[in-house]
Amino acid sequence: AIVATRNLEVSLGTFSLDADDSVANTVTASSDGTLNLHANTAAQNATIFSGGTINTVVTGNLANAVTVVGQNSLLNMSANLNLAGDLEIRGDGASPATVNANDFDIVANTIFVGRFAGSGDLLNSGVLTANNLRVDSSELLLTGGDDVVNTFLELMNDSELAVAQAPGELTGLTLHGNTLSVLDTSALALAFDSSSVFGLDWAFRWANPGAGDRVATINSMIGDGRIQISSSSAVSVFDQGDGFTYVGYFNSIPEPASVWLLLVPLLGMARKRRCRVRCQNLA
Numbered sequence: 001a002i003v004a005t006r007n008l009e010v011s012l013g014t015f016s017l018d019a020d021d022s023v024a025n026t027v028t029a030s031s032d033g034t035l036n037l038h039a040n041t042a043a044q045n046a047t048i049f050s051g052g053t054i055n056t057v058v059t060g061n062l063a064n065a066v067t068v069v070g071q072n073s074l075l076n077m078s079a080n081l082n083l084a085g086d087l088e089i090r091g092d093g094a095s096p097a098t099v100n101a102n103d104f105d106i107v108a109n110t111i112f113v114g115r116f117a118g119s120g121d122l123l124n125s126g127v128l129t130a131n132n133l134r135v136d137s138s139e140l141l142l143t144g145g146d147d148v149v150n151t152f153l154e155l156m157n158d159s160e161l162a163v164a165q166a167p168g169e170l171t172g173l174t175l176h177g178n179t180l181s182v183l184d185t186s187a188l189a190l191a192f193d194s195s196s197v198f199g200l201d202w203a204f205r206w207a208n209p210g211a212g213d214r215v216a217t218i219n220s221m222i223g224d225g226r227i228q229i230s231s232s233s234a235v236s237v238f239d240q241g242d243g244f245t246y247v248g249y250f251n252s253i254p255e256p257a258s259v260w261l262l263l264v265p266l267l268g269m270a271r272k273r274r275c276r277v278r279c280q281n282l283a
Contacts, residue, residue, distance in 0.1 A: 010035040011052065017041050027062075029054045032072075037061045045085075048073045048097070056081070066108075068120070071095035076102070080126075083108040089120030096138070101125040105144070114138035117157055135159040135186070145169045151177035155186035163203050165193040172203035174244075180206065180217075182226040190247060192231035200240070202248030203229075214245035 001020035002008070008023045011033035017023075019040045026045040029035040029052030036055045037043075044064040046054050051072040056062065058079045065085030068075050071092045077100065081087070087108040091097040096119040099106075105126040114120040114136035127144035132152040141162045153175050155161055163173045172190065182188055190203035204227075206214045218237045221227040229235050229247070239245050 008035075009033075011050075027054060028052070029073075046075065048075055066099075068097040068099055069118075070097055073097040075099045077104050078102060080105045081107070086110045086112065088112040088115060089122055090115040090118040091120055092118055095119075096121045098123060105129070110134065112136070113140045114157075114159065133161075135161050142173060145171050147173045149173070149175050149177065152179045152181075153177070154179070154181040154183070155188065156181070156183040157186070158184055159186040160189055161187075162189040162191060164191040165203055167193050168195050168197050169193055170197060170199055170201045172205070172248075174205050174207075176207045178209065180221075182221065187226060187228050188221075189228045190230070190235075192229075192233065192235065192248075194232045196233070196251050198251050200246070200248065200250050202246040204247040205244040208239065208243055208245055213239035215239060218245060218247060 004023040006024060007026040007028065009028035009030060011031035014034040016036035017038040019038055021038065023041065023043045025043065026047055027035055027037065027043045028047045030050045032051045034053040037057055039058045041061050043062055046062050046066045048054050048067070049069045051070065053074045053076060055076045056079055059082055062081065063084060065083060066075060067088045069090050081104065085108070087106065089097050089099050089112060098121040100123045103124050103126050107129045109130065110132040111128070111130045112120070112134050113122050117137050119138045122140055125142060125144060128142060128147045131150045133149045134154045136159060137157040139160045141164060143164050143166060145166060165172060188204070192201065192203055206218065208214060215237050218227065222229065233249055235247060235249055237245065237247055
């Protein structure tokens, strides 16, 4: 058994941890090295740089923070990633570092996709939940439908955050905090699915401030291109009365004609009854 009371680093080769192995603090892969974690691995942190790769297998493999830095560096997920600290994905110039979520969910304090003008790729994410999300010099596509940013959302240096609904999906990205910062020709791109499903359909909602709503703010951001919308139906910005301002619409399904034919005489009878009662009361 390998027992690392602090850290374990792998480089220039491939190494797989076994059931008896343990790392207390940080697992590291560097210089084209690959580290395969075991289901029993319960490290606090992961650092990946200079083309290294770490493969996770269960949700509890990493508990605190993950940093993926440098060209061709990769975190490859085979389970949900639940972090108390930050997830940072930062490449070198035009060469991104990558996290491939493989449709698994990610929870973290702050998620950096790109940083210091170094681009990052977060691919195939499931549901993303973060206190803060910062996208710098990068493109991020969210398709989870229930993605949540609790405090701060920032896009900068020509970045794009795309929220794309799956067919039949009625939800998108929720921002609970007060700060939506879209800078430097960056954009929040909202793509609605083309199917018509009964109910409230939205790709983005923002929690209202203590008083009022976000309608004017969001409309201003749409007007200057910081929020972009792709939809086959007319989309509006509205306060739903539940504490959120929505970008979306409400789909109603017309009743079949046969139902209306049955309802018309009944409605007429109801009107007559109301009239008789009213006249009787007046008398």
